[in-house]
Amino acid sequence: MKCLLCDSTIVYSPTWQGLLLRNREEPVCKKCKAEFAEIKEPRCGICGLPGSTLCTDCSYWETTEYRGCIDAGIGLYQYNEAMKTFLHRYKFLQDVELSRVFAEEVKRSLRKPRGVVVPIPMHASKLMERTFPQVDRLLDAAEINYRHFLIKSNSTQGTKTKKERMAVENLFAWNGEAVPKKILLIDDLYTTGTTLRQAAKTLKDAGAEEIRIWTLIRG
Amino acid sequence: MKELEEFLTGRIWLLNFTPFSKDLIDEYISGGLIAVSKGIGKDRVCARCLENSPQKIISFYCSKCEEACYYCRHCINMGRISSCTELITWKHPTQPPQKNHSFAWTGTLTNLQERASIKVSKSLEQNHSHLVYAVCGAGKTELLFVPIFKALQKGLRVCIAAPRTDVVLELSPRIKNAFPDTRIHTLYGGAPYEEGFADIVIATTHQLYRFQDAFDVMIIDEADAFPYSYDASLERAVIKAKKETAPVVYVSATPSERLLKKVPERSEIFRRFHGQDLPVPSFKPLWNYKKSLLKNKIPKKLADWVTDKIRKKEPFLLFLPTIELIDHSIALFQKLDPSIEAVHSQDPQRKEKVMKLRNGEVAGLLTSTILERGITIPNVQVAVVGADDRIFDASALIQIAGRAGRSSEQPGGDVVFFHNGIAREMDKARNRIISYNARSRS
Numbered sequence: 001m002k003c004l005l006c007d008s009t010i011v012y013s014p015t016w017q018g019l020l021l022r023n024r025e026e027p028v029c030k031k032c033k034a035e036f037a038e039i040k041e042p043r044c045g046i047c048g049l050p051g052s053t054l055c056t057d058c059s060y061w062e063t064t065e066y067r068g069c070i071d072a073g074i075g076l077y078q079y080n081e082a083m084k085t086f087l088h089r090y091k092f093l094q095d096v097e098l099s100r101v102f103a104e105e106v107k108r109s110l111r112k113p114r115g116v117v118v119p120i121p122m123h124a125s126k127l128m129e130r131t132f133p134q135v136d137r138l139l140d141a142a143e144i145n146y147r148h149f150l151i152k153s154n155s156t157q158g159t160k161t162k163k164e165r166m167a168v169e170n171l172f173a174w175n176g177e178a179v180p181k182k183i184l185l186i187d188d189l190y191t192t193g194t195t196l197r198q199a200a201k202t203l204k205d206a207g208a209e210e211i212r213i214w215t216l217i218r219g
Numbered sequence: 220m221k222e223l224e225e226f227l228t229g230r231i232w233l234l235n236f237t238p239f240s241k242d243l244i245d246e247y248i249s250g251g252l253i254a255v256s257k258g259i260g261k262d263r264v265c266a267r268c269l270e271n272s273p274q275k276i277i278s279f280y281c282s283k284c285e286e287a288c289y290y291c292r293h294c295i296n297m298g299r300i301s302s303c304t305e306l307i308t309w310k311h312p313t314q315p316p317q318k319n320h321s322f323a324w325t326g327t328l329t330n331l332q333e334r335a336s337i338k339v340s341k342s343l344e345q346n347h348s349h350l351v352y353a354v355c356g357a358g359k360t361e362l363l364f365v366p367i368f369k370a371l372q373k374g375l376r377v378c379i380a381a382p383r384t385d386v387v388l389e390l391s392p393r394i395k396n397a398f399p400d401t402r403i404h405t406l407y408g409g410a411p412y413e414e415g416f417a418d419i420v421i422a423t424t425h426q427l428y429r430f431q432d433a434f435d436v437m438i439i440d441e442a443d444a445f446p447y448s449y450d451a452s453l454e455r456a457v458i459k460a461k462k463e464t465a466p467v468v469y470v471s472a473t474p475s476e477r478l479l480k481k482v483p484e485r486s487e488i489f490r491r492f493h494g495q496d497l498p499v500p501s502f503k504p505l506w507n508y509k510k511s512l513l514k515n516k517i518p519k520k521l522a523d524w525v526t527d528k529i530r531k532k533e534p535f536l537l538f539l540p541t542i543e544l545i546d547h548s549i550a551l552f553q554k555l556d557p558s559i560e561a562v563h564s565q566d567p568q569r570k571e572k573v574m575k576l577r578n579g580e581v582a583g584l585l586t587s588t589i590l591e592r593g594i595t596i597p598n599v600q601v602a603v604v605g606a607d608d609r610i611f612d613a614s615a616l617i618q619i620a621g622r623a624g625r626s627s628e629q630p631g632g633d634v635v636f637f638h639n640g641i642a643r644e645m646d647k648a649r650n651r652i653i654s655y656n657a658r659s660r661s
Contacts, residue, residue, distance in 0.1 A: 002274065089295075093295050093296065093298075094290070094295075095290075095292060095295055095299070096277070096279045096290070097277050097279075097292060127282045128283050129283075130282075131279075131281045131282050131283045131284075131288070131301070131303075132280070132282055133282065
């Protein structure tokens with residue numbers, strides 16, 4: 001097997017656990033994997049930013065109309081150089097196969113979700129351009145079930161400044177299906193938190209009672 | 220539009236990623252001048268890089284097509300090719316008008332270079348491939364100037380390809396100085412867009428993926444890894460980029476057995492341009508060097524060698540087998556001299572650091588095999604730490620030894636292979652260097 005990231009041959013060292021549990025082959029080599037930095041405690045209880053238990057961004061958000069939209073949340077990884085390269089290749093170079101890179105970690109983290117797993121959707125035209133929904137594929141690779149309740153109704157966030165993002169009108173619409181009480185909202189990257197808050201607010205307005213967020217990367 | 224034709228002639232390009240407007244291209248497609256083809260066809264081969272292995276041609280559910288598509292992971296850094304992307308080519312290239320090329324090189328060739336140069340020209344006249352087998356520092360590039368000039372005068376399009384960006388960047392100004400009136404493009408990953416039709420293209424072998432039936436003469440510099448056993452697609456890229464009958468000139472200091480067999484027409488130079496012998500490497504045991512470096516201790520023999528070079532103010536290159544070992548050891552060596560720096564393939568400062576060594580601003584560099592070829596530093600002293608490591612095959616070791624003694628002022632130079640047990644490849648490298656020296660005298 002070749003590493004999905006550096007293309008070097010992965011040396012397979014057999015372990016008892018591997019033999020007994022028939023673990024799947026690793027998608028990336030140890031060296032590449034070691035370059036990603038997991039987020040450890042203490043971290044913000046809402047967005048998962050390492051540092052204090054409530055970061056300054058989230059305490060600001062709690063003074064706005066979005067107060068209480070997100071009840072809790074975590075992010076798995078920091079947005080370091082290796083992660084930037086990964087995301088660039090996955091999303092912009094459209095290397096769908098990279099959805100497998102974190103499959104084991106995603107699976108472990110979302111094994112017992114507290115609520116129905118709901119990915120952040122893509123805008124239809126963006127989806128045509130990218131040819132795959134990147135958040136759904138991360139979940140598919142990890143064999144996690146999910147449902148959609150949201151429709152992305154507006155343009156992308158990527159090119160806007162932080163202020164523009166925080167001020168923009170709601171990006172999401174409810175798709176009309178009955179919303180479960182507890183939801184775990186999933187996105188690949190948390191940057192300013194606008195996307196996730198607007199999605200959460202839309203879902204709460206549609207009847208959700210508790211919303212947690214889960215992101216692969218807390219930028 | 221002339222500009223579009225000049226750009227596309229000989230190229231195979233992603234429809235959606237050209238420097239031209241979509242409307243303009245559509246106009247030429249409907250006019251029948253631009254041909255459109257699928258990125259990956261039913262044969263599941265990438266039309267750009269010709270990759271065909273199922274590990275690299277991956278099936279996925281495409282939201283655009285709403286069905287299963289394939290995409291190529293091999294050349295994805297150049298923009299993704301999939302079954303639903305389209306590639307364009309210029310259908311019927313018109314013969315470029317005869318141009319006035321000039322030849323401005325004023326140097327002189329040694330007798331050996333001259334003889335090889337004539338042989339290359341002769342092979343090309345007969346449309347035959349040719350191998351220039353010449354030691355490091357023989358002056359390989361210069362002997363190609365006249366054959367290139369002759370080809371240009373006939374209106375032929377010439378490509379000079381090399382496996383590494385460093386080598387391409389080093390070649391480019393030399394070729395441009397020799398042919399000042401010729402349009403020359405230099406292509407590598409991240410290179411800026413250059414206008415017009417280039418009669419000479421200097422490119423990394425990777426960039427050849429973007430050409431098809433383009434070149435009348437193909438020169439492969441540093442062709443020792445050729446045929447690229449580790450990356451068969453690069454070999455296919457060379458064949459695809461040239462016109463079907465175009466001859467190839469392979470240039471190498473350490474050609475593979477396969478290449479020697481494949482190309483019967485050959486010229487050999489085993490003497491450096493300055494006429495002196497190649498420095499012969501000496502072997503010095505350095506038992507358990509890895510362990511002591513990891514324990515933050517430089518083995519005494521190695522420390523002595525480095526200190527000696529620092530004291531004599533001789534620039535040195537210290538080759539190590541792995542990036543991890545370089546990263547770990549650099550701090551230890553900086554205790555001997557704080558100016559010592561480390562370079563490896565992912566280092567964006569690589570060029571600057573080599574310049575610093577050339578200018579005497581740093582005492583020496585710790586390096587991976589990345590600096591094994593293409594660089595010239597007067598009076599440089601060379602040591603390989605762990606020359607028995609698998610990464611150093613005979614060709615790599617010959618190239619590394621070939622960094623020393625390149626200038627006519629200082630034709631000598633120390634080459635030491637520190638080892639943890641002599642490997643066969645070390646013997647092979649040393650014997651070959653000795654035989655080159657012997658053959659050049661006979």
